[in-house]
Amino acid sequence: MSPARTSTGAAPTRGRRSGRSTGDDRELAILATAERLLRKRPFGDISIDDLARGAGISRPTFYFYFPSKDAVLLTLLDRVTEEANAAAGDVLVRLADDPRARWRELIARFHATFGGHRDVVLACAQVRGTNAEVRRLWAEVLERWVRAVEAAIEGERARGAAPDGLPARDLAIALNSMNERVWYATFAGDGPAVAERDVVDVLLDVWLTAIYRTTTPPL
Amino acid sequence: MSPARTSTGAAPTRGRRSGRSTGDDRELAILATAERLLRKRPFGDISIDDLARGAGISRPTFYFYFPSKDAVLLTLLDRVTEEANAAAGDVLVRLADDPRARWRELIARFHATFGGHRDVVLACAQVRGTNAEVRRLWAEVLERWVRAVEAAIEGERARGAAPDGLPARDLAIALNSMNERVWYATFAGDGPAVAERDVVDVLLDVWLTAIYRTTTPPL
């Protein structure tokens, strides 16, 4: 289906068939409309007609640019995950500097990125249940982060900073999963949630105790 | 809207207007059909017509028993959460016996309950994005569990078994959130997931380190 999908590589081309032209700004207009409407109401309450009219085109014309409503969201999600990847950067390779500070940096940067696009993130969480493509993309992104954390944990164990324990991969999955769900609750604001101001420190604390058995890991 | 909703109290009456009668088994037939179909395909791919035909009635008649497709799922969810509450029982009040064993028991019982109804649980997770009522009910149930865990953590701190640290409520939220998301991944099988065989021990390990800073809490 979709070609290659390298993380930062060429545009994933979820939108129009390809080729540059005047219709380029229409595509952007659809994306912008989606983000704007998402700020006001849930994804499910936005129809293709809303998106089309918001971009100044008719509904059939929408299909010239995107194959479905979900594809628009997928494009938006692509942007966010790329931004998150960029924000995370190489923090984890510099762990030995100051583990606590580095882990905190990692969590704080993800928090900032997701918080800055909470409407998109929330909408994705909402359709993940119904849309296999969103599910697939999210799984892929998560796998990447899990692997990075897994490697970092193993690195810390190898240098004697962290004790042995659970398989690093399982631990990485559990911690990443926790973050995802906790952020979701915090941003969505329904159900028991950690206050936005505290959430980074709460998550950090659980990460550190799970990895090091202490909140003050040794240098 | 819905009356009272005490946890274990009288039936929440999500179904027919009320009153006993012959149509009682029809209501059960709809529920049974829903569970059966959920085993085969996602909730979104099941139409009201499927439910009605499966129960041997016509689509309009379905509306005599339930106001919507979601209401059927809600009824199913009610059952599961009640079973989970019953399974959890009073495990947490006997923590001082053997903390590790008690926490493990708690997690294992939830795991068994959810695993035994994974189709319903997965369907609810799927619909939570679009259905406010499911969201509300789930939030309510979660709040109950969070409070129980919060109290247990405070108890462990008071008796000197667990060190001070994060606000107990924040910690309880984070841990419960982790469980929810990890189970979801394990049962759904998409994306990075912990093997079903290991999941209880993985979760337990993170709980213990987060609460006690060790995997072998003192008696």
Added chain:
DNA sequence: GACGGCAGTCAACACCATGTCGAGAGGAAT
């Protein structure tokens, strides 16, 4: 400078799921 082709556009249509309305059938109580 006409001509073929392609990006872009949309009215009209086919389809499908949801939810509603109103007319009934059958049994039980009065």
Added chain:
DNA sequence: ATTCCTCTCGACATGGTGTTGACTGCCGTC
């Protein structure tokens, strides 16, 4: 027998999605 209530469904209204086919204008090219 009549009235009431539970239970039933055919037929309809609505609203969203995705498709078709015809049309416009522009750009290159021969």
